Each structure stands twice: as C-alpha cells, then as structure tokens.
Amino acid sequence: MFANKLLVAAALFVGTLGLASVSHADALSDITARGTLRVAVPQDFPPFGSVGTDMAPMGYDIDMANLIAEKLGVKTELVPVTSANRIPYLQTNKVDLVISSLGKNAEREAVIDFTAAYAPFFNGVFAPADVAVAKVEDLSGKIVGVTRGAVEDLELTKIAPADLTIKRYEDNNGTISAFLSGQVELVATGNVVAAAILAKNPPKRPELKFLIKNSPCYIGLNKNEPALLEKVNAVITAAKTDGTLNGIAQKWLGTDLPADL
C-alpha cells in the first residue's frame, strides 16, 4: 500500500520536473531575454563581498558579477546570500549564478555545476620577503603564529617539524597583531587575512612562503546549462588573458593571481 503511494508520488514528482524544465529551456537565453543577470553574492565576507560606506555591495565577487554581466550585454541584479543559502537560491532558480567565494567539493558537484576557478582561496605560511622559508621543513626552529582552532592550525600541527613552535592566538586580530608587532616572524593564515594585512600598508608585508591547503573559488550554476557554462568560462578565460581578473585580484587581495589559477 505504502509502496504504491510512493510510486504515485514519484511519478508526479518526475512529471513536475519535466514541466519545470520546459518552462526554462536554457538559462542563457532567459538571461538575454530578461536583460538582467541575477547573481548571488556575499555581503558579510570581505574582501569578496561586503557593504560599503554608501550601503552598496562591493568586493571581488561583485566586480566579477559585473564583469560577466557586462560581457553578456545585460544588467546585474545582485542578490545578497549567506554561505548556507547560496546553493538553495540557485537550485530554486532565484539566481542564475552563484559568485559567492564558493569552493568545489564532491557533495556540491553532485547538485550543481562549476565554471573554471575565478579567485584564489588558500591558506599557507606567510612572512616578509627576507625570511628564508620555502617549504614546511624550513620551519624547523622557527616560531609561527596561528589562530587557534582554524583549519591552518589543525593542518600545520599535523605536518609541522618537531622543533617548530606554534603560538596560538585567540582570533585573527591577535594573530595579525603578533605578526605586525614582531612577536612572531611567520604566520599561517588564509590569503584573505593576508590581504587584510596588506591593505593597511604595514611595514612588514606578509608574502606567501608555501601553501598548506588550496581551495580556489568557482562560480556555481545549475546543472544542464551548457550554453551558460560555456559563455561564463569564455569570459573567465578572456579576463585571465587580458589582465582584467588580475586587476580585480590586485584591487581586493593586494597580490597578483597565482600562476596555477
């Protein structure tokens, strides 16, 4: 009895799916017809997306959204999202693209598609240029500051040489202060935190010595949208080639794009 009901429900569900796919056959032509590109962007994650002093959203992801809309010849409609609801917004067709510092993993790849990477996101060990460290073994005998409990704390603790001293601070501000005041020579942190330090033009400039964990950001879009996927990928590739994307990276992260992006 129950199995029968389930079967009917499933048949109805599949039927609805069929109807839904008829109503929007192709996201790219929908966008062109509408004249706006709806993009899910973060509003609480600087420098990728935050609210400026004029209350307008700003950041790496917002510049990226505007760039793609411009290349598609349409207007941008920014939809602020949180990290928890950015994929549901896409799945329920409230937005066309998610440009929200989204990392790629197997669970997400099962439900949505990803374009090429558009922004670097990694954590690593940073220090001024004159500190001779190029790999984890070079940390022997050194002192590294880190934010307690952060991913880089857990990862560095696993791979650290036995005679490395790890100073664990309460939050990112403590880690930044310890680095800037010279209490620690090196810090293990994210490129976003390093960018926040660089933005203040400090006397000690944190430069990447080596990567701990690399998880670049991708643009998310719904599955089975090959035309939109191809178009956005073409925009990203062109922006990498002509230096536009490097300009955005310089503006928001204070460094050039990594060569492998």
Added chain:
Amino acid sequence: MSYHFEFNWLAQYYPEIVKGIGITLQLILIGAVLGIALGIACAWARALGPAWLKPIVATYVELIRNTPFLIQLFFIFFGLPSLGLQLGELQAANIAMVVNLGAYSCEIIRAGIQSTAKGQFEAGASLAMTPFETFRHVVLVPSLQRIWPALSSQVVIVMLGSSVVSQIAAEDLTFAANFIQSRTFRAFEAYMVSTAIYLILAILLRQALAVIGSFIFPRRAAR
C-alpha cells in the same frame, strides 16, 4: 537534560593541562613575590616617602587601578615592540601581573601603614632607630599583619585574572582549556575541568598564604 558527557579526551590532553597548571602557578608565584615587594616600596613612597616621589607613585597606582588588566597586557605585548622592547609572552605576562598587583597591593599596604598610631613612630625614634629601621621593624610588619587577609584576597584575584594571558598565546591553564575545546569541541567538559582546577588552585593558594602569614607574624597582636 540529555547531555552526554565525554571525558575520553583527558587521556590524550592531560599533558597540556599539567603544563597549563605549571605556567599558571609560575605566573602567580613570580607575580605575588615581586608584586608585593613593589607594593611595599610604593606604599612606603606614598605614605612616608619624599614629596617629589609621591605624585609619581600616585600616577602609576591610579593608571593601573583604573585601566583593564587585558589592555595593560596588550600594551606590553603588542605595544612596546613599537618602542623596540620585544618581550616574550611569559615575560610580558609576568611583568603585567607584577605591575598590576604592585598597584593594588600598594593601596592595601598603605592603608595598613597609615593606620599605625603616631606613637609607634615616636617609640621607634626614642629607641634610637633610624627612620628605615622604625619602618621595617615597628611599622611594616604589624601593618602587613593587619592587612594580610585583604592582600591574600588580592593575590587570589590576580591568579584568577591571569587567565587572560592566553590571549597573547601564553600557554596557561585557560589556554589549555581553550586548546582542548577547539580540538575536541567538548566545551562543557573542558571548561568544567578547568573550573574545578582553578577552584582547587585558589583554595590551595589561600591556605598557603594563611600558612605563610602565620610564619611571618608568629605573635598575635596584643589588644
């Protein structure tokens, strides 16, 4: 309440806790001995010292007693390197505690000194004691005896206040609790254990100070 307690992490992390207790004890030992010494010197200066010294000591005491300990600690650890004085986290923590207890104990001890009857000073002078000898033998010891319970409380307060040194990555008992919490996500248990240890440390410290008091002041005041 259906919270499921889980203390398995104790086996793995007890070295951190032991180390943390060691650091906390070391901080309060150095802080208490040097802090009370500084307090006695400042109390003498404010109560009996030369006129030019009084405003200097008064400024120090009021500056410390009217600013938060955490800010004093950050000033020493993060601020002084800009002036070229680079201190490790334990040195910074020790100095902050000595400076802090010095100011508070100054006022407690000064109260004891100023409650000494004028006749006591005159008695010392009439026995041909120098002002310093009078201060040391006649004034200071009975003064300390009178304010010893208040001073003991202040030492315990400073020991408990030392928990904030984990903010500058000094690996005291609070650091151990925070560290375990961030690795095991067992916040309730980690802070339960550290709370119990702080409570035991505070009770033991009070007992120790009472014993020390009974050695320094073997005679009860005749009243």
